[in-house]
Amino acid sequence: MDYSKGSRFSCDRAYQLAEQEFYAGRRSIYSSNEMLYIRHGHKCFRKCYALEDFYFYYGLGCNRGMCPIPIPGVTETVPFNQCSSHVTPNCDQRNRYRTITGECNNLQNPSWGKSETMQPRILQNAYNDGKQSPRINGCSGKLANERTVSNTVHKPEGGMLFEKTITLTVMQVGQFLAHDFVLTKLITQPSGDPLRCCDVDRSNPGCNPIEIPAGDPIFRNSCLTFSRSRSMIDCNGIRQQVNSQTSYIDLSMVYGAFDDESRLLRTLQGGRLKEINNKLPVDTRDMNCQLRSPMNIPSFYCLRAGDERANEQPGLSSIHTLFMREHNRLADGLQAINPHWDDERVYQEARKINIAQWQNIIYGEYLPFHIHPVLRRRNNMNVLRRGFKDTYDPTTDASVINGFGAGIHRYGHSLIRREIAMLGYGQKRPTVTENLEDHFFNPRLYHDFNGQGLEFILKWQSYVAAARRDRVFEVNIRDSLFKDANNMSADLVALNIHRGRDHGIPGYNAYRRWCGLSNVEHFGAFQGGLVDHDPDVAALLEQAYSCPEDIDLYSGMVSERSAPGVIIGPTAQCIFVEQFKRFRNGDRFFFERPDPVTGFRLDQLNSIKNVRLSSLFCLNTNIQKVQTNIFMQPFSGRNNGLVPCYLHNLRAVDLSLWRDPIQPRG
Ligand code: HEM
Numbered sequence: 001m002d003y004s005k006g007s008r009f010s011c012d013r014a015y016q017l018a019e020q021e022f023y024a025g026r027r028s029i030y031s032s033n034e035m036l037y038i039r040h041g042h043k044c045f046r047k048c049y050a051l052e053d054f055y056f057y058y059g060l061g062c063n064r065g066m067c068p069i070p071i072p073g074v075t076e077t078v079p080f081n082q083c084s085s086h087v088t089p090n091c092d093q094r095n096r097y098r099t100i101t102g103e104c105n106n107l108q109n110p111s112w113g114k115s116e117t118m119q120p121r122i123l124q125n126a127y128n129d130g131k132q133s134p135r136i137n138g139c140s141g142k143l144a145n146e147r148t149v150s151n152t153v154h155k156p157e158g159g160m161l162f163e164k165t166i167t168l169t170v171m172q173v174g175q176f177l178a179h180d181f182v183l184t185k186l187i188t189q190p191s192g193d194p195l196r197c198c199d200v201d202r203s204n205p206g207c208n209p210i211e212i213p214a215g216d217p218i219f220r221n222s223c224l225t226f227s228r229s230r231s232m233i234d235c236n237g238i239r240q241q242v243n244s245q246t247s248y249i250d251l252s253m254v255y256g257a258f259d260d261e262s263r264l265l266r267t268l269q270g271g272r273l274k275e276i277n278n279k280l281p282v283d284t285r286d287m288n289c290q291l292r293s294p295m296n297i298p299s300f301y302c303l304r305a306g307d308e309r310a311n312e313q314p315g316l317s318s319i320h321t322l323f324m325r326e327h328n329r330l331a332d333g334l335q336a337i338n339p340h341w342d343d344e345r346v347y348q349e350a351r352k353i354n355i356a357q358w359q360n361i362i363y364g365e366y367l368p369f370h371i372h373p374v375l376r377r378r379n380n381m382n383v384l385r386r387g388f389k390d391t392y393d394p395t396t397d398a399s400v401i402n403g404f405g406a407g408i409h410r411y412g413h414s415l416i417r418r419e420i421a422m423l424g425y426g427q428k429r430p431t432v433t434e435n436l437e438d439h440f441f442n443p444r445l446y447h448d449f450n451g452q453g454l455e456f457i458l459k460w461q462s463y464v465a466a467a468r469r470d471r472v473f474e475v476n477i478r479d480s481l482f483k484d485a486n487n488m489s490a491d492l493v494a495l496n497i498h499r500g501r502d503h504g505i506p507g508y509n510a511y512r513r514w515c516g517l518s519n520v521e522h523f524g525a526f527q528g529g530l531v532d533h534d535p536d537v538a539a540l541l542e543q544a545y546s547c548p549e550d551i552d553l554y555s556g557m558v559s560e561r562s563a564p565g566v567i568i569g570p571t572a573q574c575i576f577v578e579q580f581k582r583f584r585n586g587d588r589f590f591f592e593r594p595d596p597v598t599g600f601r602l603d604q605l606n607s608i609k610n611v612r613l614s615s616l617f618c619l620n621t622n623i624q625k626v627q628t629n630i631f632m633q634p635f636s637g638r639n640n641g642l643v644p645c646y647l648h649n650l651r652a653v654d655l656s657l658w659r660d661p662i663q664p665r666g
């Protein structure tokens, strides 16, 4: 067969030819396992594996904006957004429910926002070679070392400061939300084990370890392991990172972002999600957790949810549980009034309500701490107190912007406190206070107190102030992140900075320009310089970086003074506006829409709008009292005192509005 250069095949045809070749034994470009995958796979992206390899093998290159060319060992052959256009899925516009993967949310561009698609950029990449190698060069040779920046700019000198009004629930919801919209997996060994980039895998092209300068106060090793993010090469030959989560705010961290995975989380009866004594079900796949959890006590098992990071710290596992319970509470209520509904109907309706409540919480309660009311109004992104509102725009791609996941939304690392504690029902003082660093990937506290531990953690988080969103970070994440049995640990600030460079995202100044904020031309905290930084912080940035253009997005953004009325600085706020507009305007299923197929009835919508995060705390735990705005500390002076749960429960969504009069035939 003559596959002359430039031949054009449809995805189907290329796949067919590649398969024929393989089975004819002429070209063994696939292992038999891979081929089986392709044969049995039916989704386009599986076919695209074949197509990519095929194009690569025959040197056809990136034809007509088709599939990316993998660079073996450097980029994986991961599905590419455009691949989907080869075998366009049959999107059924009459489908009342979101797909699990996010596919077909946008009917014209079914892959937008879907899991396993690329993270778009709002700024041109700043890779060293303009294509794929990390940003390393600054204005005078190499960019500042990441750990040096962390030590110079982000290390607390004295004690940590705390936020004046917001609670640690803001941190917890922020992390949970991040896990809804982005998961950037890393390049691994073929077995799936992490690369050991300071050791045997040093020369693996997926490795890009962080150098630790001599004399570091904590790290004795001169190397900190770091695997590059899973990526693909787009049709312009540029490395693009993959998002394995669905970009939509759709509780995919609860329900899963892949069909097979999401089925495993269901009981397939009564629309319910699996649970064990009202806690998350067991997971044995999370090796970080398996290694750290108290293995000798089976009841302290590792947890499974729709996102693989659910065990990362007990507060995160706890909020996962809250939303799993809310789903089951909704499912039970719906099934009770609609006994004729089958499992699928109950599951999908409960999921739809749960997601709507979550979107209402994010836009109505979480965002006001991040985007000033004037900006929210100007950008038409606030939720109405009552009634429908439609801002859907099918030309908006809701996908997570690379710099948002790899930089801006990591602002929340600054809110993390040193300790993790528990507040028993009706208590004023924490029962247990321990160092958070001893609880990464360790579910002991979650399970403790006869399974009430997770509720005590949630209650404690709603009671204490978050650490202040400022340039400094707690020692637990800056020096002792994920410390292992050999006392090896990492620095999350250095990782964040290095991740930005790995993704080739440009520096802080470039984002300021994109935002229309003033360009930083000198390190002074006055006109023409670092106008959004305090002078002492500007001086630290000057100490760390050679010139303003070198300042990494993460470092510059997280060290800004807060913008008026919010907890983040102007640069972060600007990108928040852009991203949350996309999440809203690019989501055909956004809960406020009056769409007769995908939306709610007006009375149902208004009932959903009553629900607050505090309602979910009350409805799904034995907590007795919480404040109405759980993101703010419970001061009665601010009209946010503790209120008994029977009053909060009045805000629960009124499921009688979902009574379905259509009874089954017969
Ligand atoms: C104790 C709490 C937390 C821990 C231990 C933690 C740890 C981490 C780690 C290790 C990474 C990957 C770093 C890398 O190699 O690039 C990460 C990524 C991230 N974190 Fe956190 N984090 C926490 C809380 C938060 C919070 C509160 C937020 C936001 C409010 C947040 C937002 C993010 C985002 C957006 C990413 C990027 C995710 C991705 O693209 O895969 N995290 N975090």
Ligand SMILES: [Ca+2]
Residues within 6 Å of the ligand: 180, 181, 245, 246, 247, 248, 249, 250, 251, 252, 253
């Ligand atoms: Ca999602």
